[in-house]
Amino acid sequence: MMVESASETIRSAPSGQNGVGSLSGQADGGGGGSSGGGAAGPAAGGAGRDSAVGADSNGEMSPAELLHFQQQQALQVARQFLLQQASGLSSPGNNDSKQSASAVQVPVSVAMMSPQMLTPQQMQQILSPPQLQALLQQQQALMIQQLQEYYKKQQEQLHLQLLTQQQAGKQQPKEALGNKQLAFQQQLLQMQQLQQQHLLNLQRQGLVSLQPSQASGPLQTLPQAVCPTDLPQLWKGEGAPGQPAEDSVKQEGLDLTGTATTATSFAAPPKVSPPLSHHTLPNGQPTVLTPRRDSSSHEEMPGSHPLYGHGECKWPGCETLCEDLGQFIKHLNTEHALDDRSTAQCRVQMQVVQQLEIQLAKESERLQAMMTHLHMRPSEPKPFSQPVTVSAADSFPDGLAHPPTSAAAPVTPLRPPGLGSASLHSGGPARRRSSDKFCSPISSELAQNHEFYKNADVRPPFTYASLIRQAILETPDRQLTLNEIYNWFTRMFAYFRRNTATWKNAVRHNLSLHKCFVRVENVKGAVWTVDEREYQKRRPPKMTGSPTLVKNMISGLSYGALNASYQAALAESSFPLLNSPGMLNPGSASSLLPLGHDDAGAPVEPLPSNGSSSPPRLSPPQYSHQVQVKEEPAEAEEDRRPGPPLGPPNPSTVGPPEDRDLEEELPGEELS
């Protein structure tokens, strides 16, 4: 093999991988990645990772860095403070608890994802509290002041412009006026973006070092919520669908809060995001990721206007169609001239934006609290005293792959409960067989960590097959085209927003390889469906019987200190059935192991909040029915025996005909 050189010519992704060890490297520390050459793998991977990561991932920080981070934190705190003031929801206690809580998480999630950046929480751990506090207070005050000042100035400026324009009135040539208004609009937009940016920054608390640059790339700083590749999307959201600015905000909000918005149609940039590119931008600049055309889409194009998109005016409440920019400008000048009405609308819009921002802040905070509550043990971070270094090194041998991306796609302070660490630990690819089975409750796990996977560049601990299945099952029709599957992947997992060539190939490979995936010719082409029976059938003996497996997993997961609650969480996520989802009781951990079967019970899997999918899933029989609906290559007939549409599937193959509602995760006990 040694196809490396060859592959390089074919696609950027592969080459990047080998060279940098993004996917493969991180996967198994060279295991999978080294496929090209057994011996060489590890070595190469190791070298690459060391050199790349070593520089910036070590836990130690220079004084300068510390200061930088402090400032960043101060900035964020200030922003938050501002917001809270605005919303009247100042809850210092809340804030504190949140921070301390996140501090605990940091080690794993953050460290793995962005070794080179410490979160404020971590900073706190490193610095002495009094020190930090003094600094923070100082800077906070400063920042707050500055921010307030800034906003004030902006407002004044706007006001001024409004006035001048009013005076200038229509006396000026239309063009001039148009320009002025344009400038005004842009400024307004800029300001809004700035504010949004602040909010977003707030959201990705803990992350820093993104240049708070201004207008140049407002949204670029909103990392974790949006993967670089999604930016265009976001912008489109704002600029295209003829939505007022508020909508864009909403979108972002959605993103942040967890709904799958971004990648809806996310057209993965055709093989353009080799890991390498990420690496080159440790600071999170997504530039590389965004192909020219993408970036251009949101860059101010010569002939574009923030209030003009998709041929129509995007002034709030106005959807007048305009042939071209010129016409639009005219329209703008006539319909939205500087009058009381427009000004008022402007103000309203500002308020809307503010409200949304506040709302976003609140929701974000709530989410944070929820996550920390559910996933983290408020316990002391003692084990992580040196989180970054340790975890980065331990769990992610190749930390390299992550930093970059994480930088680009910031890291969420959250971390997948339970499995999260597992996945992180194994790092790799869904390559954890056990995880697969064990994770069968994928939907539940997914539901719980939906947010996490969506934003964090962490490889989900599921096999491709299970992911594909999940994607398909989440659909009302239970069928998806290949492209839709791709989209689901990118939408649900930040991880799959890169290395597209690799995982897409894997997806296709899996679809073809596994009998459980059935291709059905449809009116609009071919779609893929899941043959639940096959799927269950192929599943290996559940780990029910093999405590060792479970044990191993846990031990493996607990790269060190896994406390009971954590384990509980882990177990919970793995065996949702046993524990009511949502509540983890530490004590339950022990009970989990025994339980066995992931599928045993059933069902209830909380669906991903994204709702797009139909929560109510069909029971197995129905499934099969549906699946069969489509005619299909009779080939595997005997195997998958379509069985009567409704009738109990073949007993032999399908254990519980009656199926409890178990939906997907059914049972595997049938076999055993």
Next chain:
DNA sequence: GGCTGTATAAACATAA
């Protein structure tokens, strides 16, 4: 050490 399941990579085939 053999099996099995999975991940990756890649060569091909085929249809749009």
Next chain:
DNA sequence: CTTATGTTTATACAGC
């Protein structure tokens, strides 16, 4: 011709 979609084959790993 290019691209997307599918199929297949080969190799490497991990767990049993």
